[in-house]
Amino acid sequence: MSATLQAGATAAPSLPAAGSSFYLGMRILPKARREAMYAIYAFCRAVDDIADDGGPRPAREDALARWRQDIEALYAGEVRPATTALAPHIRPFRLDRDGFLDMIDGMEMDVRADIQAPDWATLDIYCDRVASSVGRLSARVFGLPDNEADELAHHLGRALQLTNILRDLDEDAAIGRLYLPREALERAGMQELSPSAVLAHPGLDHACAELVTRARHHYDEADRVMRGQPRRVVRAPRLMEAAYRSVLDRMARRGFASPRTRVRTGKLRLLVSLIRHAFG
Structure with a gap:
């Protein structure tokens, strides 16, 4: 269990690492927006860390x-230590309280039980809460x-989250989670839907193809x-x-059969995109 949870205090938010893709991507924004x-x-990282912590549920x-409680208090006019960084931005950017609460709802889905082969409807709710809420x-x-x-x-939000799900198959399985939808797995001929059984099944490529197709649809709609x-x-x-669509395309070319080499956002590729969208 983390020291924060042991102490019973709200997790302290942390800034993105200077070399991370998120940090570099946000550098193109004006100072106030950045x-x-x-x-x-920092808020998202804090609640995500709680969800992924190995401590008692x-x-x-x-x-x-x-x-x-801290978010509710913030919107009632009380700034607590955990929300100090958020407070100056709520009114200027019209940040809606529900965006933060939806994110917490999504993290609670991970905490209450390890998600394994949800149906498409449940997966869509999850994607909305943990990704589109931030969007x-x-x-x-x-x-x-x-x-x-x-x-x-x-x-x-859905496109990015589906890409993350496909990218993190092995990492999620290691902690007992499997976000691939039940319908896609069953159409691929799977009956045993535990993470280990699914990732070893010869029909995994077929099941993952459904997520690739749906993610590409959402990327196309986002482009529109x-x-x-x-x-x-x-x-x-x-x-x-x-950056994320490049990851999706490279995973689709690689395939999802084991062993899966992890696909990352290359620094050179990210730099080219950064220059293109910052000055294009």
């Missing part, structure tokens, strides 16, 4: 409950109008939304989309 994104990132549920906050920081912000968040916006407003989400 700092707001770093604050949102009740302790992690309590830690998430404290975050929920709804982020798109307002970028400067999109509300309707377009929500539509972009819907599609880009971004094409209707001023380039300066969508530079950061275009950079994220380019």
Whole structure:
């Protein structure tokens, strides 16, 4: 169990690592928007760390409950230590309370039970809570109008999360999780749906192909939304989309049969995208 959970305190948010793709991608934003994104990132990292902590479930549920209380207090006018970094950005960027609470709801799905082969409907709810919720906050920081912000968040959040699911198959299986949808697994001929059995099954490529197809659909829809916006407003989400779509395409070419070499966002590839979307 982490020292934070042992102490019973809300996890202290941390900034993105200077060399991370997120840090580099947000560097193209103006200072005020960049700092707001770093604050949102720190919140997401804090609650995600709680969900992935190996400690007892009740302790992690309590830690998430404290975050929920801190967010509620923030919107009631009380700034607590955990929300100090977020507080200056709530009003200027019209950050909605539900975006933060939805993210906590998603983390609670991971804490209450290890997700294994959910149906598509449950997986979509999960993607909305852990990814599109962040997109709804982020798109307002970028400067999109509300309707377009929500539509972009819907599609880009799901595309990024499905890409993450495909990329992290082995890491998730190691902690007893499997996010591939039950319907896709059964169509691929699988009956035993434990993480180890699924990842060893010869039909894994077929099952993963459904997620690749759906992710590409969401990337295409996100592109459609971004094409209707001023380039300066969508530079950061275009950079994220380019980096993650490259990962998806390379995984699709590699295939998903074991052994799977991990596909990463190469620094040179990211730099090229950064230059393109920062100055294009």
